[in-house]
Amino acid sequence: VNAPEDILERIVATKSREVDVLRKHLSELRTGVEDTPPPRNFSGCLRDSNSVAVIAEIKRCSPGAGPIRPDLDPLRLARSYE
Structure with a gap:
């Protein structure tokens, strides 16, 4: 013990x-x-834009539909939209 x-x-x-x-x-x-780096001003970017402002979601798959683009690199795609 x-x-x-x-x-x-x-x-x-x-x-x-x-x-x-x-x-x-x-x-x-x-x-x-x-x-x-400091965070970007999300709401300011939407409000102060002189053009159309878009909020998008990038997904590899959908809960209902399954795989959409399993090989997708979300970071690379998002940066291409900036």
């Missing part, structure tokens, strides 16, 4: 390792946020 102290030591050691991993992830997230 393990003594309560042994169990607590294992719990503390495990949690300490988990906290170290989470701190590393937090540091990476902060770096990522600092390197991210």
